[in-house]
Amino acid sequence: MSGAAAGGALSVVAPDGVPEVGAGDDLVGLLLPLVALQDGDVLVVTSKVVSKAEGRVRVGGREEAVAEETVRVVARRGPTRIVRTRHGLTMAAAGVDASNVARGSVVLLPLDPDRSARGLREEVRRRSGRNVAVVVTDTAGRAWREGQTDIAVGAAGLRVAEDYAGRVDAHGNELAVTLPAVADEIAGAAELAQGKLGARPVAVVRGRADLVLPPDDHGPGARTLVRPEGGDLFGFGAREAVVRALAGDPADRAPFGAPATAEELADAVGLVTGRRPRPGPDGGLRAPAHPALAALAFAHGWLVEPPGSPLGDDRAAEAHLRPPGP
Incomplete structure (x- = not known):
């Protein structure tokens, strides 16, 4: 199958019934009875439920956890910190979350979300025989835009981006830099069905089997969507860029780019x-x-x-x- 689904049809189903997940739980065993998977589906799982199963919940304050997960601060406005994590992600509070978890505890992002996605994909294949892609998601804000949306922080078996460079549109114009981040688009579509308070941490997106790779190919992972240090035009916030340039610390050269x-x-x-x-x-x-x-x-x-x-x-x-x- 090539191109998008016939007629542009896309379906997203986020089932109810996922129990509270704890460290060491069999996540695939909990999810498979709730979803009817087909080859070419994309199984979308929130990073929070993956982290819980992997034991990435810790007792303590959020600020201490944020500091431990931060590689460098990108911008700060009062208590809000936008930081670059060791995953390379640029997120508020390093993705540390204190919601939907016992009071006095916080949830950290998975240690390696791409590896988590690969493990889930392999186990789904082993138990169900279905060839699906897996996307692990988290919520993030966007520069220049209000509000948040879910993005892919981990992926396996999926072409995470579609490169349209060199293709020609219906008017004969050659596309130069069009690169839809389809993994992020799938994450956002799944979140619409899951909801923030619906206790539905898993969704199945159907209709883009063209993006799903063969069983023995896990693909590049979501990490390839992260721009390298210095490759982003906004390596620091406006105030922070001024301060860092005046301070002139050699360790700060990379975020300013080439x-x-x-x-x-x-x-x-x-x-x-x-x-x-x-x-x-x-x-x-x-x-x-x-x-x-x-x-x-x-x-x-x-x-x-x-x-x-x-x-x-x-x-x-x-x-x-x-x-x-x-």
Whole structure:
């Protein structure tokens, strides 16, 4: 089967009857009696129920758990923290959840959601004989948008994105960067049927068998949807970017991305200082000394040599901006 389902039909069923899940429970054994699976279905399971089965519930405060799960803080506004987790996900509170769990406890994300999805898929195949894909979901906000939606944090047996680059539309236009994140779209569709308070942590999405891979192919996993550090244009929040650039800690270089071109840096220096730098040796720039130069260079992935350095001009008031070495 190729392309979307015939007629564009898609069905989502989220059954009732899933009992409270605890550490060590047989999750597949609990779910299979509730769903009538067919080859090509996508079985969608919330990360919370996966985490509970895997023993990722801990007693204690949320703040301590968030700190342990955080690799770095992306943005902070009062008590709200958007952080990058060790999974590479950028989420509020590192995905730590204190809802639908005993008071005084919190649920952490699975240690490896893709591995969890693979295990569930293999066990479903072994017990039912059905070839399905599995998506593990969690709720996340979006930059520029109010509200939250579910996304895929783990996946197995699924093409998580459809690459339309190079295809031609009905008008003859070649598509260049169209890459629907179908795993996230499936997660959002499933959440509509599951609901937040419905105690329905599993759903079956039917109608996109074209996205489901052969039984021996688990696919790239949801982790491939995560942009690498420095590959996102919003590696820090607006305030945090200013602070980090001024602090100039070398450990913070990666989130600012690849070094900018000399033209981009010259534009920024000219905007801030009122004087555009002139070309310097080795592809560098000469700029009038200014308190903001170091931060500007850092944010653009460049280095700055202050006036009077061996690389300085004979004019003591000029600094040398240079791209990083090989």
